[in-house]
């Protein structure tokens with residue numbers, strides 16, 4: 001449905017984008033309920049663009065942002081872009097965000113704290129208890145950003161309800177994306193949710209005709225394609241369980257994941273070497289040095305046939321019979 005809608009929008013490509021952006025904001029607001037309206041949203045060209053806009057709105061020269069060391073590098077890049085200082089906080093021994101240590105690093109010049117849930121590259125969620133404990137310690141001048149780009153793949157019941165903080169009027173922004181949730185990474189559409197006064201700062205960083213009508217049409221249509229979304233989620237949940245167990249059975253350490261990837265830890269050959277060996281067999285996986293996890297290799301869940309071929313290649317590379 002999304003691709004058909006994109007094709008249809010292409011027929012109007014000679015026109016500037018029209019009301020598609022506002023309509024998508026209205027549609028997402030209606031879906032999420034909780035009294036949210038179109039004014040609680042800003043749409044961008046993927047979550048990455050939204051993260052950039054947020055940094056443009058809140059990061060300032062001499063100010064700082066806080067993130068976990070093993071998390072999405074775009075937070076540091078966006079902070080650098082607007083001349084802020086990134087404080088990278090050591091994760092807990094199990095690689096979860098150490099939210100208490102993150103709260104300890106907040107000071108008068110902190111503008112943003114990045115909580116990635118589920119986290120790239122470790123795959124863990126921020127639980128309700130962790131989020132509540134953290135939120136009680138956050139001063140008024142700090143914006144807490146929950147990056148929930150992978151939220152649709154979460155199956156754990158204790159996933160923090162970040163939108164509740166938004167509706168309570170806290171300084172919380174929630175970033176989501178159609179890239180993973182709807183399999184539309186190439187079309188570039190993501191958004192941020194927050195209380196109106198807060199997202200208005202982000203809206204001011206948006207360029208005229210910011211997002212293409214093709215991307216907006218596809219994103220909107222994807223929301224109605226319930227069969228596809230259900231199948232996508234199921235394939236991801238099944239695929240990550242298959243990969244996790246297969247990798248553990250090979251005697252490797254693997255992080256349990258709430259995302260659409262799994263991460264191998266401490267491969268005996270080294271992370272870069274394992275990624276290179278798999279590339280030679282046609283599998284593009286990523287060593288996670290740039291994500292603060294130099295001993296990690298991240299593998300995206302594929303179709304079941306691809307997952308099985310991947311495990312066979314991995315078995316060959318690590319020399320298990």
Ligand SMILES: Cc1ncc(COP(=O)(O)O)c(C=O)c1O
Pocket residue numbers: 045046047048049072116119120147149176177178179180185189190
């Ligand atoms: C945690 C996280 N946030 C945001 C993004 C941005 O995704 P996109 O720009 O495709 O929406 C990614 C992409 O990998 C991600 O892993």
